[in-house]
Amino acid sequence: MKLETIDYLAPDSAERFVASLRETGFGVLSNHPIKKELVEAIYQEWYEFFQSDEKNEFLFKPETQDGFFPASISETAKGNTVKDIKEYYHIYPNGRVPASLKANINEYYAQANAFAAELLGWIEKFSPSDVAKKFSIPLPEMIKDSEKTLLRVLHYPPMKGNEEMGAIRAAAHEDINLITVLPAANEPGLQVKAKDGTWLDVPSDFGSIIINIGDMLQEASAGYFPSTSHRVINPEGTDKTKSRISLPLFLHPNPEVVLSDRYTADSYLMERLRELGVI
Ligand SMILES: O=C(O)CCC(=O)C(=O)O
Numbered sequence: 548m549k550l551e552t553i554d555y556l557a558p559d560s561a562e563r564f565v566a567s568l569r570e571t572g573f574g575v576l577s578n579h580p581i582k583k584e585l586v587e588a589i590y591q592e593w594y595e596f597f598q599s600d601e602k603n604e605f606l607f608k609p610e611t612q613d614g615f616f617p618a619s620i621s622e623t624a625k626g627n628t629v630k631d632i633k634e635y636y637h638i639y640p641n642g643r644v645p646a647s648l649k650a651n652i653n654e655y656y657a658q659a660n661a662f663a664a665e666l667l668g669w670i671e672k673f674s675p676s677d678v679a680k681k682f683s684i685p686l687p688e689m690i691k692d693s694e695k696t697l698l699r700v701l702h703y704p705p706m707k708g709n710e711e712m713g714a715i716r717a718a719a720h721e722d723i724n725l726i727t728v729l730p731a732a733n734e735p736g737l738q739v740k741a742k743d744g745t746w747l748d749v750p751s752d753f754g755s756i757i758i759n760i761g762d763m764l765q766e767a768s769a770g771y772f773p774s775t776s777h778r779v780i781n782p783e784g785t786d787k788t789k790s791r792i793s794l795p796l797f798l799h800p801n802p803e804v805v806l807s808d809r810y811t812a813d814s815y816l817m818e819r820l821r822e823l824g825v826i
Pocket residue numbers: 699701717722729732737777778779793794795
């Protein structure tokens with residue numbers, strides 16, 4: 548199994564993209580409409596933010612979950628015991644963002660949401676009819692104006708050598724949401740677990756964009772689209788001294804959207820957040 552990058556502008560891109568999602572849970576697109584200059588500017592300005600003390604003025608609020616999450620309280624993946632080596636900032640439509648960083652990140656949030664709606668349309672169009680008929684409403688409508696969609700700016704600091712035994716930048720996990728839109732990061736490290744259990748590098752050419760299936764779409768498609776495990780491994784050699792910045796947008800349906808006979812988006816999310824000890 549290999550993950551190949553699909554040219555967004557190719558005539559058969561939608562069909563090949565959905566086939567890749569079905570096979571691997573991941574799809575990688577080049578020549579997509581999100582400008583890499585915008586992503587590059589965001590990486591640079593947020594890198595500076597993470598280097599500054601200003602981040603401590605935006606400490607996350609447990610009630611709203613927006614703001615800065617320091618490495619000391621960073622996530623522990625489901626089933627894991629050691630914390631990931633990362634710090635991050637959570638952006639919601641009505642959440643706090645430092646004034647100087649608003650323009651670019653808000654533009655990215657809007658563009659990536661619109662792009663995600665287009666890709667959800669592709670997914671619906673190329674789902675077999677018995678799968679598509681399980682969707683309670685069209686997939687792009689599920690995320691329309693959703694205030695639950697979360698943009699996470701991640702900073703994986705350089706390795707210091709005193710990291711906890713077994714800790715990696717992001718331990719193997721699955722995403723909870725419908726789909727995730729992730730521009731290639733400024734450094735490699737992202738891997739996806741193949742069906743045979745081996746870890747594959749996700750192509751990380753700067754400028755391409757990575758989409759993966761989350762648990763909610765796996766639930767809504769009764770397992771047709773797999774929410775695959777992925778992780779971010781630690782850098783080696785000279786890359787150890789480099790920070791890695793990444794920018795996943797987690798597309799969440801509106802809370803009342805019915806995912807399956809068992810769950811709405813809200814009941815699903817609450818169950819998962821309780822398991823993680825976040826609420
Ligand atoms: O940093 C990355 O490339 C992936 C991050 C990720 O998988 C996550 O935050 O859920």
